[in-house]
Amino acid sequence: MNAIMSFWTEPMFRGLGDWQFFRDWAISWALSSWSLRQLFGSVTLYTDQNGKTLICDLFKIPFERVDLSFDSLDPSAYSFWTQGKIFAASLAPKPFIHVDFDSFVWQMPPPELMEADIFCQRIGQTNFGDHYKLDELEKTLTHIPDLWFQQKGWPRKILDCGMFGGSNPSIFEDHWSAVKFCTQHASEWTDTWVTALVSEEYLIACAAAKAHAEPVAVTSMPNDFFTHMIQGAKWNSVVISKLRARARKEIPQRVDIINDVLLDAEEFFIAEKRRRMEKKP
Secondary structure (H helix, E strand, O other): OEEEEEEEEEHOHHHHEEEEEHHHHHEEEHHHHHHHHHHHHEEEEEEEHHHHHHHHHHOOOOOOEEHHHHHHOOOOHHHHHOOHHHHHHOOOOEEEEEEEEOEEOOOOOHHHHHHHEEEEEEEEEEEOOOOHHHHHHHOOOOOOOOOHHHHHOOOOEEEEEEEEEEOHHHHHHHHHHHHHHHHHOHHHHOHHHHHHHHHHHHHHHHHHHHOOOOEEEEEOOOOEEEEEOOOHHHHHHHHHHHHHHHHHHHOHHHHHHHHHHHHHHHHHHHHHHHHHHHHOO
């Protein structure tokens, strides 16, 4: 099983991110990658040169392999801010597990999960008129990938991918192909939250449907082996205190390094963000 993480920097430099403190963002990266390494032995980071500079060179968070394929992504399509993980899933040797940096795997997932064609954090549904806005998009988008129509009628399946992976390459290749098509027409998408939901959660369910693969979900597993800091958790003082305490317990030297280099990392981040602001007409 190939353990991977991903970081496309462009969305963050453009202001898309929901962490209150940069230090906790880095601590989460360090703890999440550490938890994967404890189980799988090595972790590959898919990123761009700026991501390598920030994560590996400045914060000195270790990865056994760093792939800079994200340098090929179109920075103008940053509204598709989840496309990095989707691209990484298409590139990774199969089988693989991808974990978001705000997610933590504490125990080895059970065989029925790891042997699946595709697995995900949660299997859900989207319906006519809900916040995924599929019905609206089907009316307003001029360019829609063919994969979209692997699901018809209502409700339709969605897959939450805080943790996801699998062994069937065609699913992840088809998913990336459809998302890449959408990014080439990014100006048609006006809501970044809807863009993320549809590109990450709906289109991967369509790819699974095309492959006649039945996804397996973490939420269907009996063991509590996985934690995901969703939505407002990054601003919740109780949750953040638990994150800091767990990191101090498990990786104290890594936390010390993060504290030591924090100002340099912040200066790099601010400079990159300012450079993009100066490019605006």
